[in-house]
Amino acid sequence: NQEEGIRPQRLDDYIGQKELKSVLHIAIQAAKGRNESLDHLLLYGPPGLGKTTMSLILATEMGVNCKITAAPALERPRDIMGILCSLKEGDILFIDEIHRMTRMTEELLYPAMEDYRLDITIGKGQTAKTRSIPLPKFTLVGATTRVGSLTSPLRDRFGLIQRLRFYETDELTLIVKRTADVLKVCVTEEGAEEIARRSRGTPRIANRLLKRVRDYCQVNKVESIDRKFAEEALEVFNVDPMGLDWTDRLVLKVMIEQFNGGPVGLEAVASATGEDAQTIEEVYEPYLLQIGYVHRTPRGRVATVAARKHLNYE
Numbered sequence: 001n002q003e004e005g006i007r008p009q010r011l012d013d014y015i016g017q018k019e020l021k022s023v024l025h026i027a028i029q030a031a032k033g034r035n036e037s038l039d040h041l042l043l044y045g046p047p048g049l050g051k052t053t054m055s056l057i058l059a060t061e062m063g064v065n066c067k068i069t070a071a072p073a074l075e076r077p078r079d080i081m082g083i084l085c086s087l088k089e090g091d092i093l094f095i096d097e098i099h100r101m102t103r104m105t106e107e108l109l110y111p112a113m114e115d116y117r118l119d120i121t122i123g124k125g126q127t128a129k130t131r132s133i134p135l136p137k138f139t140l141v142g143a144t145t146r147v148g149s150l151t152s153p154l155r156d157r158f159g160l161i162q163r164l165r166f167y168e169t170d171e172l173t174l175i176v177k178r179t180a181d182v183l184k185v186c187v188t189e190e191g192a193e194e195i196a197r198r199s200r201g202t203p204r205i206a207n208r209l210l211k212r213v214r215d216y217c218q219v220n221k222v223e224s225i226d227r228k229f230a231e232e233a234l235e236v237f238n239v240d241p242m243g244l245d246w247t248d249r250l251v252l253k254v255m256i257e258q259f260n261g262g263p264v265g266l267e268a269v270a271s272a273t274g275e276d277a278q279t280i281e282e283v284y285e286p287y288l289l290q291i292g293y294v295h296r297t298p299r300g301r302v303a304t305v306a307a308r309k310h311l312n313y314e
């Protein structure tokens with residue numbers, strides 16, 4: 001399966017996030033040396049930077065299984081109970097979007113994380129009884145795009161809290177070349193670099209763009225992806241030289257044309273673009289902030305001079 005092959009399997013194959021890798025390398029060695037499970041780990045940062053991938057790598061390195069779920073799938077208490085009871089000693093439980101857990105589910109997690117114990121209530125009102133079920137020593141890996149939305153009791157139960165950063169172009173170039181190998185497509189150094197440059201610092205986007213460029217080259221009967229074809233193809237797919245797509249540009253355009261460059265509130269941008277406010281905040285805005293096209297001020301978002309220049313306003 002090619003999709004699986006695209007994800008690195010070992011810590012040594014994981015490109016970038018140097019700081020995160022060294023922290024986890026130490027945690028893995030120490031836990032193994034003591035024959036213990038890893039501490040609970042909270043990973044936060046923009047989507048597509050490799051949170052799930054890192055969780056799968058941790059499981060491989062520790063020689064345990066990884067169960068993957070997301071908070072929206074854990075709406076009822078019995079959902080999380082079922083998963084916790086299916087874990088084996090040392091297993092990793094990955095919960096994506098962990099800031100979206102319901103209160104009941106979250107409260108079941110506290111004793112599970114702290115004392116490896118599931119507290120269940122049987123019956124209702126005065127006759128209700130509580131029972132404790134012991135759980136194996138597992139590791140919870142939580143992932144979120146918004147660490148500020150976690151309640152402090154939940155955040156405080158993670159032994160390790162790590163942020164993932166946007167990748168540099170040279171790191172993404174290596175990732176594109178690695179994925180090209182897995183997909184058995186030919187790409188030149190410059191071709192890989194062009195795709196990398198337009199990937200908004202995000203491996204998931206780099207791999208997605210590579211596939212679109214591959215399609216373009218196949219249809220045009222081109223053997224190898226060089227810079228020219230990467231540029232041509234990405235133009236067709238509406239990805240500009242900074243990697244901005246149609247929605248990124250729309251967000252900036254609305255800020256500049258309808259709100260005079262700002263400051264403007266998130267909700268106003270959302271309704272003027274027809275995008276969901278949370279999606280703008282968590283998916284589009286982080287990279288626009290990173291490259292300095294948008295600033296956040298106490299009075300709202302501002303589109304910068306660099307953004308105006310990029311979109312040819314003067």
Ligand code: ADE
Pocket residue numbers: 006007008013014015016049050053175178203204
């Ligand atoms: N594929 C996706 N993310 C990756 C990473 N960080 N390193 C290597 N390959 C990847």
